[in-house]
Amino acid sequence: MTADHVALVTGGGGGIGTATSLALAGAGATVLVSGRDELRLQASVEAVRAAGGVAHPLCLDVCDVASIRDARQTALDLVGPVDWVVANAGVAISAALTSDEAESVARQQMDVNYHGTRRVFEAFLPHMLKQGQGRVVMVASSAALMGYPYITGYAASKHALLGYARSAALEMEGKGVGVGVVCPHYVDTPMTDASVARIADKTGRDHEQARAALAELNPGGKLVQADEVAGVILRLLQSDTSGAVVELTGSEQREIESGSPIASNTPKGD
Numbered sequence: 001m002t003a004d005h006v007a008l009v010t011g012g013g014g015g016i017g018t019a020t021s022l023a024l025a026g027a028g029a030t031v032l033v034s035g036r037d038e039l040r041l042q043a044s045v046e047a048v049r050a051a052g053g054v055a056h057p058l059c060l061d062v063c064d065v066a067s068i069r070d071a072r073q074t075a076l077d078l079v080g081p082v083d084w085v086v087a088n089a090g091v092a093i094s095a096a097l098t099s100d101e102a103e104s105v106a107r108q109q110m111d112v113n114y115h116g117t118r119r120v121f122e123a124f125l126p127h128m129l130k131q132g133q134g135r136v137v138m139v140a141s142s143a144a145l146m147g148y149p150y151i152t153g154y155a156a157s158k159h160a161l162l163g164y165a166r167s168a169a170l171e172m173e174g175k176g177v178g179v180g181v182v183c184p185h186y187v188d189t190p191m192t193d194a195s196v197a198r199i200a201d202k203t204g205r206d207h208e209q210a211r212a213a214l215a216e217l218n219p220g221g222k223l224v225q226a227d228e229v230a231g232v233i234l235r236l237l238q239s240d241t242s243g244a245v246v247e248l249t250g251s252e253q254r255e256i257e258s259g260s261p262i263a264s265n266t267p268k269g270d
């Protein structure tokens with residue numbers, strides 16, 4: 001029953017994370033809205049509650065193993081074991097290959113986008129395995145499927161994430177835990193607002209022109225909406241398939257890998 005699901009959404013304080021928290025709560029799940037900024041988390045939680053859903057803020061830094069462990073315990077005490085994980089937290093920082101920041105920017109994005117997702121998944125996995133069921137959706141990017149200039153660090157971290165997710169899905173076969181991936185092109189969120197501001201600053205174009213230029217880069221010719229990403233995430237969480245990879249182009253959803261049926265297992269001890 002959907003009503004019994006307990007969902008963790010990382011990066012829940014804005015953009016895709018807020019939209020996903022709303023969608024999951026709308027489907028009856030109890031949602032733990034997680035991130036580092038308490039005010040932003042509280043705003044997302046209020047939005048879910050105003051829509052009639054159940055949500056709680058949960059402070060968690062995906063770069064800090066102790067904070068993930070503490071959050072897991074807080075979640076367990078508050079609402080019981082998490083069986084839906086949406087690993088959505090991420091950062092996007094552009095830097096030319098020859099810039100002084102290239103080294104630190106590459107490391108930071110690998111730490112948040114790849115290791116951060118991996119840490120959260122691996123922290124919550126034992127409880128899902130113990131229950132013999134769980135679903136995880138990792139938010140990658142079109143930059144997991146192709147390259148873009150000036151975001152080598154971001155693209156590398158998202159390629160790494162997709163390789164990890166594909167392998168995790170295979171390793172979870174027969175264990176009742178499904179792993180899915182969404183790969184949106186540019187989405188209309190604060191992350192894209194920041195890219196628009198950077199482009200406007202560097203090129204002298206106004207914000208509307210910069211936003212239109214990003215939208216034109218999407219195969220669908222327009223920005224993806226956060227609600228659409230949230231809808232695909234919910235569909236993957238509710239499906240009995242693991243290993244699916246869905247690309248969102250701005251005009252369509254392409255299931256570029258369809259995955260395979262999840263066979264559940266008898267719950268095991270730790």
Ligand SMILES: NC(=O)c1ccc[n+]([C@@H]2O[C@H](COP(=O)([O-])OP(=O)(O)OC[C@H]3O[C@@H](n4cnc5c(N)ncnc54)[C@H](OP(=O)(O)O)[C@@H]3O)[C@@H](O)[C@H]2O)c1
Pocket residue numbers: 010011012013014015016017034035036037040060061062063088089090091092112116139140141142183184185186187188189190191192
């Ligand atoms: N926008 C796009 O065009 C686009 C396209 C494809 C994929 N994506 C991916 O979609 C995901 C969500 O991005 P968005 O577009 O919704 O942008 P966003 O509004 O900037 O959301 C990113 C979220 O990640 C969280 N975060 C960053 N570092 C964190 C950390 N160390 N620990 C915990 N949370 C952290 C932030 O929360 P706090 O700062 O409050 O902690 C923020 O809520 C990201 O993984 C992004 O790479 C975005």
